Amino acid sequence: MTDATITKLQDLLAAIERYADPRRATAEWKQAFGLLQKLPLPKDRVNYVVGMRDVTGLRAFIEQLTEPAPPPRPAVAIEPETLRQAMQAFKRRVRFTQLDEESQINSHSPLSKGEDRKPSRAITTPVEFPDDVWQELVRQGKLLYLGHGFYELPKE
Numbered sequence: 001m002t003d004a005t006i007t008k009l010q011d012l013l014a015a016i017e018r019y020a021d022p023r024r025a026t027a028e029w030k031q032a033f034g035l036l037q038k039l040p041l042p043k044d045r046v047n048y049v050v051g052m053r054d055v056t057g058l059r060a061f062i063e064q065l066t067e068p069a070p071p072p073r074p075a076v077a078i079e080p081e082t083l084r085q086a087m088q089a090f091k092r093r094v095r096f097t098q099l100d101e102e103s104q105i106n107s108h109s110p111l112s113k114g115e116d117r118k119p120s121r122a123i124t125t126p127v128e129f130p131d132d133v134w135q136e137l138v139r140q141g142k143l144l145y146l147g148h149g150f151y152e153l154p155k156e
Helices: 003-018 026-037 043-051 055-066 080-103 131-139
Strands: 144-147 150-152
Touching: 003 026, 003 055, 026 043, 043 055, 080 131, 131 144
Parallel strands: none
Antiparallel strands: 144 150
16 A cells, blocks of 8 residues: 555545546546545445445545554464363253254155264353463364354364
8 A cells, every 4th residue: 555545546546536426426436436446445335335336435445544554453462272161162052962963853844864964063152251262273274263252063
């Protein structure tokens, strides 16, 4: 990300705001879209802001890019015993979840024995341990983070 890109986005924002109806600034929005796609911003959010011709959203992107990044969180020392207990709790929850799924009969067919189901391997973490513990286990490669709060054991 260069200062020239941010300056160009600021110029485009000023040009868009000069229009009586900012949605009619097609050429400026097209240029802004090209610049925003090259920046480390969420693509779906960029598509929404440009697609809806959201001047406030464009201004928020520029402010986000000009503000300094927050300092990284200091690494919290987590006791190995806590990590071990968290892994045990996670494996226990995986085991209970699989047993629960295996015990249910498939409701799609009255003739089914429930054997055609694939066991889910992804679960949410037990709440007894903070997020830092789970992030550390992911960093160590003992868990995989799948997104939206779901984790799974790595494939063996």
